Amino acid sequence: MPRFAANLTMMYREHAFPDRFRAAATDGFKGVEFHFPYDYPAAELAARLNASGLKQVLFNGPPGDLAKGDRGLASLPGREDEFRRSVDTALDYAQALGCKQIHLMAGIVAPDADPGQHRDVYLKNLAYGASQAAMHGVTVMIEPINTRDMPGYFLNRQHDARQICREVGAANLKVQFDFYHCQIVEGDLTVKLREMMPDIGHIQIASVPDRHEPDSGEINCGYILRLLDSLEYAGWVGCEYVPAGNTSDGLGWLRDWM
Template sequence: MPGGFPLAANLKWLFTELPFERRFDAAAAAGFGGVEYAAPYPYPPARLRGLLRAAGLRQVLINSPAGEPGSPERAGLACLPGRATDFRTGIERGLTYATELGAGLLHVLAGIVPPDVSAERAFATYVTNLAWAADQAHGTGVRIVVEAQNERDAPGYFLRTQARAAAVVEAVGRDRAGLLLDLYHAQVTEGDLVRTLGAWLPYALHLQIADPPDRTEPGTGELRWPRVFDAVREAGYAGWVGCEYRPAAGTVAGLGWVTEVTA
C-alpha cells in the first residue's frame, strides 16, 4: 500500500493473462484488498459476489452501463440530450449491481458530445441527469463519481479537465457526488500534476493511477511517484487507489512499484 493507501486492482487492465473469473483470486494473492472494473453486467451479481467472497476482496467501483464499442453510446449517455429514459434505465441497473456487490462508488460516464450539441447544452443535460442519479443513489450506500478523460485516449469525451468535472460536482452538490480523479488523464491533459492534485483532491472520492506516456505501472514513465503520493497524503486523501494501468511486462512481474516508488 503506497503511502498507506488501500489498492484496488482494475480487473479490466490487470491479470489479463487469466480469464476474468480467475483474476479475483490472482488479485488477492498479489496483495490487493479490493477490485474495480468498468462493466460487471455480463455476469449475474450473485456470481460476482461469490468470486469476491471466495477471494476475500471488496468491490470498490463499477461504471454505469455504456453502449457497444464503436456506437454513439460507447462512452455513456449522460450528456446526450433526448436520452434521459435510456440513461435512467442504465443508472437503475448500475445501482442494482453496485448495491448487490457492495461497491461504494458508481462512475457515471459522461458520454461523447454529438457534433450538433453545444457545450452548454451538454453540460446542462449532464448535470440534470447526474442530479437524478444522485437522488436515486441516496440512502443506498453508493456515491456517484465523475471522471475527466484526456482527448488522446478518449476523443470527444465531454469531461476533459478536472475543472469541468469539478464544476459538474459543484452543480449537483459535493455532498451528493465527487471526482474519480485519474492521475494519468490529469497529467496527459493538464500536466503540473502536484499542483493539479492540490487544487482538485478535495473533490476526490476515488483515485486511479497509471504512468504516462504509455499508461503503464508507476515507475515506468515520466512521473516522480514518491512526490505524487506525498502530495496525495498531504492533501488528506484517505480513499482507495485504483490501479488502472497496462502492465509493461506482466501484472505480477510489474508489482515491484508498490515498494520501489514509495521508498
C-alpha cells in the same frame, strides 16, 4: 499509506476475468475495480469477491452501445430514459457487490453539437443519478478523460468536473481524479491535486505516456503517493494501467511501497 485496488479490466489479462479476483488477492490487493460488470451475473461476481476476501471499490455504469461508439449516456440529449434505466442497473449491481462508488460516464459529443445543451442534460442527469444513489449509500463519480484516448468525450478538465459537482450540489457527487488523464490534458498534478482534494472521491494511477506500471514514464509515482499521505487522502487508489508484461512480475513498485 494509500489503499490500492487492482483494475481487473486492464490488469491480470493473462487470466480469464473470473480468475482475476484470486490473482489480485494473491498479490496482496485488498480492493478491486473494473470497468463494466454486466456480462456476468451479480451473484457470481459477489461470490468471487467473497471467496478472495476482496472489496469492490468502483465500477462504471452501463455505457450504452460500446460497439456503436457509446462511452456513457449522462450528457446525451434524447437518451434520458435510457440513462435512468442504466442508473437502476448500476445500483442493482452496487448493492449485490457491496460497492459504494459508481462512475457515470458522460458520453461522446459530436463536433457540431451544442455544448450548452449537453451540459444542461448532464447536470440534470447527474442530479437524478446522485439522488437515486444516495438512497443506497452510494457515491457517484464523474471523471475527466483525455482527448487523445477518447476524442469527443464531454468532460476533459478537473476544474470543469469540480464546477459541475458544485452546481449539482449533491454531497455524494465527487470527482474521479486519474493522474494519467490529467497529466495528458493539463499536467501540474501536484497543484491540481491540492486544489481538488475536497472534491475528489477516487484516484487512479498509471504511467504516462504508455499507461503501464506507475513507476515508469514521466510521473514521479513515489512523490505523488507520498503527497496523498500528506493530504490525508482516505479513499482508494485504482491501478488502472495495462501491465507492460506479466501483471504479477510488474508489481515491484507495489511491493516496495507496501
